[in-house]
Structure formats: structure tokens, C-alpha cells
Amino acid sequence: MAADLNYARPMAVTITSLLENAAPGTSYDLRILVAEEYPEDVRQQFLSYEARYPGTTISFVVVDAFSDVKVSTSHLTAPTYFRLELPDLFADLDTIVYLDADIVVENDLGELYEQDVEDAYVAAVPAATYHLRSDEAAQAMGLPTFRRYINAGVMLMNLRRMREDGLVERFMELSMQEFESDDQDIINIVCYDGIRHLPLRFNLMTKYGPKNVEEFWSRPAPRLVWTKEEYDEALRSPVVIHFADKRKPWVDASADFAERWWHYASLSPMGAEIMSSYLSGAVEAAAGFTTGVRTRLRNRVVHLERELEGREKALEDTRRSVTFRIGSLVTSAPRRIRNTINQRNDPR
Template sequence: MEVVSEDIPVVIAFTPNYFVPVATCISSVLRNADEDARFHFICLLTEALPEHMQQLLNELVGELGRFTFMDLTGTLSADIYVDPKYTIAASYRLLLPDLLPQYDKVLYIDCDMIFRNDLSELYHRVDLDDNYMAGVFEATLEQQLAHMQVIGCAPGTYINSGLLLMNLKKLREDGMVAKFLEAATQEGLEFPDQDVINQLCKGRIIGLPPFWNSIRTFLLPQYKADFLRFYTEQDWQTVQRKGNVHYTGPKPWKTFTVAFDLWWRYYFKLPKPMQALLIIPTKLSLLAKIYQTFLGKTILDGTRALYRKLKRNEG
């Protein structure tokens, strides 16, 4: 692959049935980037992406970037442990230092995200030095403490791998791909590729402000006390106001969930041929359209807030 120096490499791994969420995610990246930013989207695929889908993505990006589609079928050994809750695509990020020898640094993003901040700023302004990567540390919950102990990570030092600024040069120099793959054969890892990254890169990860990767527990008020054990009140407010939302729980294209309206706002901006590729239950589609109106959002948000208050009182 030819490298164009000004292109920001953004890697995203997915299966073809996630095509519309991928397009929605990429659209949010483009709409919130600096006007001079240009991206190289590198798609790691579990199977070849149909030609018409490739064409739709190229049309979506236009002059703002380009695509490389990499079919990685059979690339990973059958010994790699894959939890039934996830797909093999999630483990492709472990291969990036060797897959992309032409790049010293890349951004990796999960496709179930919506971006409200400029990824080009993150790419250019964070100096990785000799660290392996940068990302957002989760605010460890009490029920996660046992898992932290098992994998050898102190609370508050476990990174969520949904957004990573990766130092491919340093990872290559230290032969980390082979080490990643060996560690990934261990059965029973709760979050296979993420656990491996945390185990082997411990102490060599730069923590980013939490708004860069606002996972579900960063957004729900019942987890605020847990959040504040590791971050500040200002961090909390910034997450609520402009955090990049990572739908680590239920997906908004399947059900009503946290930051539901935000995902749909970007979906409705997609070209109609792209929208048509997502099969949506009629009731969910209607709810999404109602939520886009001021009155609908006010009523639904008020109802949800009341429900949460009643649940807290019951507890």
C-alpha cells in the first residue's frame, strides 16, 4: 500500500453485517475533523466486502480520504481464543504492527462508536515516545476487581481497546505481535484481545482524557461515583457534553439505549442507499424519528430520568 504522508491512518475491523454502523462511525469522524484533515481508512475484514459496499464507502468519504480493504480470512491461528460474545475481527488489532509495516503510528477505532471530536488532533498532538500506545483507562467497577486481579492490572490502569493510538514502530521493535498471539491462546479471557493488550503493554500505555472513548459506564448516572474514583467532576461534565460515545452495551440500531439519539442523528445523515442496507424494526425506526424532534427528545429524556430515579429509590 502506498503511503501518503498527510493521510491519517485509521484502522477499523468489522464483519460485513456491521457495514451500516461502520459507515455511521466513519461519517461522524469526517463531520468532526479539521477541514484540512485527510484519512486513510484501513478496513480489516473477516471476509471480502462486496464491491457495492466498497463503492458506497468511497462515495461517502470522497476527497476527504481513501480506503484499503484487507480480507484477513484465515490470518489468525485456530489456537486464538475467541469468546462467543465477540467475533474474530476484534483480535485483528493484535496483528497491526506486522500488517502495516509502512506506518509507525496508527489510530484504531471500534465501529460501534460515534465521534464528536477531531481525531486528527489526537493523532498529531499525542507524543507516544517509547510507549506502546495511548487510550482511555476504564473506571474499574467493584464487580470488575476480581478480573483485574486475574490479569494483573491495578484498578484504573486497564485500557479499553475501542480507541487506541498505537506505536507500531515500537511494537515491531519489541516483537510484540508474536507475544500478543501467544498470550491470546489462553482460554477464558473475558475480553480476549483487550486483556492481552493490557497484560503485555502494562506500564507502557499513556492515559487519554475519558472523553476520547466514553464507554457506557462513563455516561450512565448510576456509575458516576465509580467514575469519580479515577477522574474528576470536570471530566464527567466533558464526557456528557462532548464525549465520543462507545456503545459497549446494547447497540442503538437494535434497541433503545444510552445516547440513542446521537447514533441515529448520524445515521439519518447517511446517503439513502446506505440507510437502506440496515433492516430496522418499524417501532425502533419510529422512536428514532420522534427522538430527533425537540419535543420528542424532551419527553423521552424526562421519562427515562424519572424511571432511573424510581429505580434508585427502590434500591
């Protein structure tokens, strides 16, 4: 994973979800790419996972690159480019799973890690909207077509083959240019002949409105890329839920699956500060509330924060209570006004 300090809290939620859903016998070696060392108190919060989830190891890797890169996508920052150096950063590894920081993991990642990439550079889920674009547009960007184009937020990467074929040098060359979807475009261009598609359940993206069946299938891109069976399986058993649009759950509580994000937020080492920093604003961003509703929700937020302060004393009771309350909070009124929000205008 890669994140600057501004994304440290969402990344903690992602890591919490990952570790909470690890299967018996699974252990994770987490490597966090940063532009500069986090403050010591933040580092210690992340390192606390090692004690809370035995078998987990966490290390921070400072990446001294891409400081001058121009990021085109508004909700991204320069660390998204760090993944372009993964083959050289981890010369001891043959394969690695890369995860964005705006996701929750709902199942053990062993199934993803065991996918066959022997003859591929990367395995990932298609970015459906790109598959509607013309071959002429693809060729102008440096691709033969968009039919292999993937979302780079969840990837199984064959680092060994990337090193053997010298992909990092090409990555770095293209990073000096500007692309609409930044390093995601670069990955698709350079890896084009070595891309393998994965089922939707490995990267269930909220930008397509998957919780609303009619909304999902009313969009031409999903109909082009996924089958009904694949969609049903993704909703029934998602491995990863990816908040792949501007409406992040910590910003807007009406986002699809926001209740899942807040569930894991309540369990994370940063739970109390996440609640105090984000929850009230996320609720108010879900448009259409009256003043009275906002007041009631603020009071519930305060109550949640107080519960979290005593979480070490009665952890399991707190988890159950907070999870229930957050689920109720983010799935009631926001759902009623979902269709009034212009919610998905991110080309990624």
C-alpha cells in the same frame, strides 16, 4: 477499523461521523480490516466516501487469521482480534488510531492523533470497572494490577515501538487462550508497562450512564477513575462517544446518546437501509410503549425512509428534517423508562 459484514452498517455510521466532523485541512486514510472481501455493492457504498469527502482514502485489508478464536463477549466477533496484527500489517506506519465500530466521532481526531506516545505502546481511556478489581484477580490474569487497565475501543497505538519490542508475537501467543474480555485483556497484559491514560472525552462510554449525573457518580468505578472536571469536559466536548455495552443504539433507542448515532445514520450512504432494518426494532426495544405509541412511531419511521429516498435531490433539507425527527423519536418516551431497564452488565 475492523468489522465483519454484520457490522458494516454500524461501521458506516462511525465513518460518517468521523468525516462529518473533520476539521478544515484534515484528511483521513481509513483502513478497514475484514476476514473476507465485502460484496461489491457494499464495497462501493464505503468507497463513495472518497467522492463525498475529498481527501479521504479507503482501503480494505483482508486478515487471514483468528478464524478459530473463541470470542467470550457476546456482542463481539472475531475481527476484534485483527487489531493485534496492526504493527505487522502496516509496517509503513509509526502511529495509528484504532476505532471500534460502535462509536460516533464528535470532533476532529487530530487532537487524539497528536497525543504523546513516544515512550508508550498505546494511549487510551481507562476501563473503570476493572480498576475496582483486586490485585489477586489481576495477577491470576497475568497483570500486576488493574490500575492501568484501558478500554481498547479507541486507541492511539505506537506501532513502531510495538514492532521494535516484538509485541505481535506475544499477542499471537495469548490469542490462543480464552480471556473474559478477549483481545482487550491481551492488549492490557502485553502493553501494561507502556500504557498511557487519556481523558474521558476521548472515549465517553455509555455503560456508565454519563447522561444521568446522579447515575454516573453513584457508581464506584467512575468515582475511582475520573474527576468531576474531566466528566464535565467529556459531556461538554466529547471527541468520541462509545456505545460500550450491549444496548447498542441500533438495537435499543433508549441507549444514552442514541440520537447522535441516528443523526449520523441518516447522513450515511447506508441511511435508507439502516432505517428500514433497525429503527422500528430499536424503538420497540425501548420498553414501556403502548400499542398506539408504537403505531405512531412506525408511521414516522416510514416517513423517514421516504425522505431518505430523495436525499440526493434535497440533501441539506433532508438532513435537517431527519435529524430533528430522529432526535425527537429517540429522546422522548425512551427517556421516561430508562431507569426500569437493566442496562449495563457487560464487563468490558
